[in-house]
Amino acid sequence: MVQRKSGGFGRRRVLQGAAAIGASQLAAPFIVSALGEVPIKVGFVDPLTGSLSLQAVSEVEGARYGTAEINKKGGIMGRPVELLVEDSANDVGTGVQKTRKLIERDQVSFIIGDVNSGIAIAMAQVTSEKKILHIVSGGHTDPITGKNCTWNVFRICNSTAMDANAIASTLIEKFGKRWYFLTPDYAYGHSVQAGFEKLLKAAGGTSAASLVPLGTPDYSAYLIQAKAYAPQVLINVMGGGDQVSSLKQFVQFGLDKQMAVGGTLFELESIRAVPDGARVGWWTMEWWWDQPGVPHVAEFNASMKKITGASATARNWFGYASVQTLATIANQEKTLDSVKLARALAGFKLPPEIALQPGAPAFREGDHELMSTVFVGEAHPPKGDPDNMFTVHNPVPGEKAAGPAEATGCKIRWPA
Amino acid sequence: MSAKQSRKLIVLAAIWIALILAPYWMVPLGGYTALATRVLVLGLAAMSVNFLLGFTGVLSFGHAAWFGLGAYGAGLTLKFLAPSTPLALVLGMLLGGVCGAVLGTLLVRRRGVYFAMVTIAFGQVFYYIAFQWSSLTGGDDGLRGFERQPIDLGLFKLDILSDANAFYYFVLFCFALAVGAMGFILGSPFGRTMIAIRENERRARFLGIPIERHIWIAFTLSCFFMGFAGALYALVNNFADPRGLHYSQSGDFVMMAVMGGMRNFWGPLLGAAVFVVVQDYLSSVTVNWMSFLGLLFVLVVLFFPRGLLGFLQRGKA
Numbered sequence: 099m100v101q102r103k104s105g106g107f108g109r110r111r112v113l114q115g116a117a118a119i120g121a122s123q124l125a126a127p128f129i130v131s132a133l134g135e136v137p138i139k140v141g142f143v144d145p146l147t148g149s150l151s152l153q154a155v156s157e158v159e160g161a162r163y164g165t166a167e168i169n170k171k172g173g174i175m176g177r178p179v180e181l182l183v184e185d186s187a188n189d190v191g192t193g194v195q196k197t198r199k200l201i202e203r204d205q206v207s208f209i210i211g212d213v214n215s216g217i218a219i220a221m222a223q224v225t226s227e228k229k230i231l232h233i234v235s236g237g238h239t240d241p242i243t244g245k246n247c248t249w250n251v252f253r254i255c256n257s258t259a260m261d262a263n264a265i266a267s268t269l270i271e272k273f274g275k276r277w278y279f280l281t282p283d284y285a286y287g288h289s290v291q292a293g294f295e296k297l298l299k300a301a302g303g304t305s306a307a308s309l310v311p312l313g314t315p316d317y318s319a320y321l322i323q324a325k326a327y328a329p330q331v332l333i334n335v336m337g338g339g340d341q342v343s344s345l346k347q348f349v350q351f352g353l354d355k356q357m358a359v360g361g362t363l364f365e366l367e368s369i370r371a372v373p374d375g376a377r378v379g380w381w382t383m384e385w386w387w388d389q390p391g392v393p394h395v396a397e398f399n400a401s402m403k404k405i406t407g408a409s410a411t412a413r414n415w416f417g418y419a420s421v422q423t424l425a426t427i428a429n430q431e432k433t434l435d436s437v438k439l440a441r442a443l444a445g446f447k448l449p450p451e452i453a454l455q456p457g458a459p460a461f462r463e464g465d466h467e468l469m470s471t472v473f474v475g476e477a478h479p480p481k482g483d484p485d486n487m488f489t490v491h492n493p494v495p496g497e498k499a500a501g502p503a504e505a506t507g508c509k510i511r512w513p514a
Numbered sequence: 515m516s517a518k519q520s521r522k523l524i525v526l527a528a529i530w531i532a533l534i535l536a537p538y539w540m541v542p543l544g545g546y547t548a549l550a551t552r553v554l555v556l557g558l559a560a561m562s563v564n565f566l567l568g569f570t571g572v573l574s575f576g577h578a579a580w581f582g583l584g585a586y587g588a589g590l591t592l593k594f595l596a597p598s599t600p601l602a603l604v605l606g607m608l609l610g611g612v613c614g615a616v617l618g619t620l621l622v623r624r625r626g627v628y629f630a631m632v633t634i635a636f637g638q639v640f641y642y643i644a645f646q647w648s649s650l651t652g653g654d655d656g657l658r659g660f661e662r663q664p665i666d667l668g669l670f671k672l673d674i675l676s677d678a679n680a681f682y683y684f685v686l687f688c689f690a691l692a693v694g695a696m697g698f699i700l701g702s703p704f705g706r707t708m709i710a711i712r713e714n715e716r717r718a719r720f721l722g723i724p725i726e727r728h729i730w731i732a733f734t735l736s737c738f739f740m741g742f743a744g745a746l747y748a749l750v751n752n753f754a755d756p757r758g759l760h761y762s763q764s765g766d767f768v769m770m771a772v773m774g775g776m777r778n779f780w781g782p783l784l785g786a787a788v789f790v791v792v793q794d795y796l797s798s799v800t801v802n803w804m805s806f807l808g809l810l811f812v813l814v815v816l817f818f819p820r821g822l823l824g825f826l827q828r829g830k831a
Contacts (some may be wrong), residue, residue: 146801185801192658203546216655223658255795284654
């Protein structure tokens with residue numbers, strides 16, 4: 099009889115060992131995270147993967163830089179600030195789940211996000227349920243500071259109505275009143291198109307539209323429809339990677355010779371991602387790195403350049419301004435109580451080192467929208483500096499672009 | 515009582531004690547109650563898939579459709595019909611179950627990969643309906659603007675909205691009801707017949723068992739359980755979105771079932787627990803968390819073909 103060798107390492111023992119080590123990897127971080135209670139945590143949910151990833155990564159870079167600056171100056175009430183970033187994967191369900199996780203597991207004091215408007219609205223529902231101060235860094239759809247507004251939500255980036263108001267008159271004057279929309283089929287797209295249509299109708303124009311699902315790679319069917327309508331302006335509402343693909347195909351089809359193109363946003367991240375030929379059209383920028391004579395802008399741009407290797411973008415500023423706003427207001431009020439901080443933020447004027455633009459934009463009391471300048475201008479291939487691909491022709495003050503707060507449909511109900 | 519039976523009872527008691535005490539042992543380990551709630555709900559969904567896959571031997575790749583319909587059913591009820599949590603659960607379950615029952619009649623004659631393909635196709639039909647019908651479902655932005663409501667028990671009100679522990683126990687109660695029903699069905703003669711079909715369909719047919727009718731009943735029951743899980747999921751997030759109907763979500767459920775052990779009643783719950791906890795932890799660390807989960811899945815399939823629970827049980831035996 100052969101006796102089985104005992105004490106040797108069989109395949110099964112190795113696998114059991116590997117499984118045990120694997121399991122301990124999962125358990126350990128839980129224990130560690132339970133100990134660290136000292137820093138003040140800020141949760142940031144953004145679509146780091148998916149078609150808006152370039153914008154999201156820029157926002158996170160800005161927010162990380164802002165957090166480092168805050169910590170250099172003593173943090174919030176002497177406590178360091180820790181930024182916890184979660185990927186919403188450009189999916190509303192994931193965004194909701196990540197927001198709940200940040201609040202319930204990590205016990206964050208503040209929430210920032212999301213680039214995707216649909217996710218931002220859904221997050222706002224969670225943060226108001228949990229009574230957490232929430233800054234929407236870069237989701238543009240109107241209802242966030244309109245009919246879905248809540249006491250705890252403030253927005254840094256413009257509303258779509260502000261951007262549309264600022265650019266519409268320019269497009270009508272320069273090109274005409276027959277427009278065709280290429281609109282992404284979600285909250286942001288619908289609200290931009292509705293905003294434009296209202297303005298166009300008031301000016302006596304006509305329009306037609308294609309609704310395009312997010313993440314569409316091939317725009318030929320929609321561009322053929324657009325060509326058949328023969329508009330004077332193609333309004334491209336697509337965002338992020340979708341805008342890049344649709345503009346490339348617009349130029350490949352030769353449509354740029356037949357109609358003008360324009361819209362609310364053609365962000366620096368997107369302009370960088372298209373070839374020279376597709377760097378065309380009239381757009382709004384929500385922040386621009388080249389603002390001669392405006393204090394602190396050059397320093398911010400230089401610091402971001404050190405981190406990213408390129409000029410600062412509007413998204414960098416959104417992320418930076420979001421964390422800086424939270425830290426500044428908490429230090430001013432000396433509390434983390436979200437109701438007190440939200441009351442203090444209503445009407446709060448951003449100091450010049452955070453505002454980084456002409457004037458002193460404030461969070462409007464009526465709808466919690468930041469009255470930030472809208473930079474209307476034209477995209478073009480680089481001139482001199484590789485990032486000089488946009489020329490600002492007409493900076494429109496936020497109040498003028500936004501119209502009265504009552505018109506947004508926002509009624510803020512404060513908790514008792 | 516034989517040693518085997520008593521061991522079975524001890525294991526069962528251990529599972530339930532672990533589940534009942536979850537809010538107390540998860541928090542010190544750095545977890546949170548809402549995570550335990552998600553494990554329960556997704557575990558129930560994976561067990562529903564397994565009801566069909568592991569015990570009838572039919573692989574559905576479109577089960578997320580019934581899950582998502584349950585979620586929309588519950589959400590729409592709370593938003594438009596009446597602010598009642600029990601009603602939302604019942605109507606959510608009915609929406610998922612009835613749609614499953616109707617389409618099931620078209621499915622039962624297909625087998626193997628054809629069955630799987632047709633279930634994907636039907637699932638995607640519901641996905642696109644939810645995606646396109648923006649005025650009712652909110653489209654890609656999902657269904658918002660509803661909240662789970664406190665349960666009025668006559669003597670006192672159970673505040674399941676703001677009290678995470680109360681909600682966990684409410685979900686555990688629902689989970690116990692569903693799992694109890696599932697166990698009862700599997701133990702009945704009908705359940706034995708399902709297993710006979712899984713083991714040798716031709717032989718079962720020759721014995722005079724109406725195979726199609728049995729598969730249809732099993733499919734329908736599984737859809738009802740799935741709809742129930744979906745309705746609970748809508749209550750967990752106070753939110754429903756089309757991604758919950760997508761076939762990739764079906765794939766996640768199948769993955770949970772196979773990873774945990776698909777011939778085993780409790781396997782999918784373990785699979786769901788591993789899936790949800792790994793996702794929760796890894797997705798904070800890296801955006802590529804799915805690669806790690808995929809790797810884990812490949813390892814399980816290669817080395818423990820009977821799933822994690824199958825492996826644990828064999829280790830003990």
